[in-house]
Amino acid sequence: MGVTAVPFPLPRGACSIAASLELVGERWSLLVIREVAWGSHRFSDIARGTGAPRDRLTARLNSLVAAGVLEKRAYSDAPPRSGYHLTAAGRDLLPVLQALLQWGDKWVADEPPVLLKHAPAGHAEHPVDAEWICRTCGEPAIGSRVTRELTPAGRVLSGLPADEEHDHEH
Amino acid sequence: MGVTAVPFPLPRGACSIAASLELVGERWSLLVIREVAWGSHRFSDIARGTGAPRDRLTARLNSLVAAGVLEKRAYSDAPPRSGYHLTAAGRDLLPVLQALLQWGDKWVADEPPVLLKHAPAGHAEHPVDAEWICRTCGEPAIGSRVTRELTPAGRVLSGLPADEEHDHEH
DNA sequence: CCTCCTGAGTTTGACGATCGAACTGACCAT
DNA sequence: ATGGTCAGTTCGATCGTCAAACTCAGGAGG
Structure with a gap:
């Protein structure tokens, strides 16, 4: 519970491994989670740390936020900037x-x-x-x-x- | 050691998580390993169990064999048939x-x-x-x-x- | 005021991967 | 001969991914 979005359709013979992979099994997802878990919270740091293309990174960050694994937290108003942090579900991926x-x-x-x-x-x-x-x-x-x-x-x-x-x- | 092939290029900031994902991080790979670990050894059973398209399954099985995670073992000569089994490296993915x-x-x-x-x-x-x-x-x-x-x-x-x-x- | 810089994306066009369905080819049973 | 299983291959269409260029904001320097 607590996790929502569904990127790709559930394969036959459903089990929780398949369910997990739907949420975090796409390319870059686990590396993004590694970066955030290891202390990179800003877009550019995560991009550098993973080597993911910027548009893919945007897509993965959004789907991980939608999946309830990451959350966006503002750290600046003036230029509106936010960083990414693990939720409880994200920490449980360690x-x-x-x-x-x-x-x-x-x-x-x-x-x-x-x-x-x-x-x-x-x-x-x-x-x-x-x-x-x-x-x-x-x-x-x-x-x-x-x-x-x-x-x-x-x-x-x-x-x-x-x-x-x-x-x-x- | 013991594992060889490299499907997609190593991301910057190398760590063993990235290295592992290069070998087993592609779509279907972990589900294929689940199927084999849970007792499906033949092509058609793995196809049914994972829901992967047959051409993708062929590709994944080959790359997992090349990666040293699975091995092909003949179970029939007359129509030459072989099944897939976990290697020691594969079992260590459990x-x-x-x-x-x-x-x-x-x-x-x-x-x-x-x-x-x-x-x-x-x-x-x-x-x-x-x-x-x-x-x-x-x-x-x-x-x-x-x-x-x-x-x-x-x-x-x-x-x-x-x-x-x-x-x-x- | 004008220009450059950084941070966080978005857009673009080319390219490779993936999809389901149909097909092949070898063998077996009737 | 006909039908069935098994392990793939081939097909054309779609989807995902890529690097590079672009946008849009807010400073910083001159």
Whole structure:
């Protein structure tokens, strides 16, 4: 909830991955979010940081604002200027960015260009090496430990009969 | 390492997020990986599951194989047929998919269409609700707890002077 | 007052990517 | 022979993306 616009139509076999990609899966979108998350808030800084063409950047910024991921905040009246900031939904995309960063560090970069450092209270500063842990049980939650199940809502979206009982109509 | 092809050119301000997106950031790529990860291995199943046009699917499958994320494995000689399977690099993308799934469940779906279930040894089955935890210190590793630092490799890619000492030239 | 500069876009025209639908070609079952 | 499945290819039309040029405001310098 809280997120609205729908750039491209929802692919068959609907799932939340597809839904997320509709909002942030277009070219430049995630790089724009990275720039804003890392402290660039003005149009020109984001343009420089991502390398996106200015007209594409305008389009992406607008669609991300429409999607509820970014918000526009004025920082000057005289020449009317505003910067872009993450909403709560935008901040919740940080795990996606970190997953991509860790994957790129491991599989594509010869040497990571950016290091993430972690300094929680009571611990010395050290590089981040994170894994996906289930809040409920504290165990790693990835791969074969995880199974999938279609909900009633999912069955409807997939065009299947709504309940799991076999239906008697031919 | 292990990953090779480069579909679209590297944006300025290189980081591993951009590098990852070059390999798996094109339209359909992540949905294709979802389909394969969730058990569709044949062309037609992937086409049905993602909704991608067949020519696009051919292109994406080829680029993902070239990227080292998928591999083609023959399952029939007589009519020469092969299916697509995740490589180790491909399996390492599961956290990206799960991060997108969780974000979509929280921010775009009214009701999640697919539920992830977790059943580790010694725990009852329950829905997955995962977060990034640092392997080194066991603390959550996201947002303000994490800081960034440009490595020497990163400075070179960003076109900055290679060492962090101030240079004395002019 | 006139000119240059910056910041945030918008417009333009060329070009490449993407679309759905139709087609191919190999194999199998009847 | 006919129909069906599978893994693509080919097609013409549309859509997205690109770099560069342009707009429109408000300073700053002269």
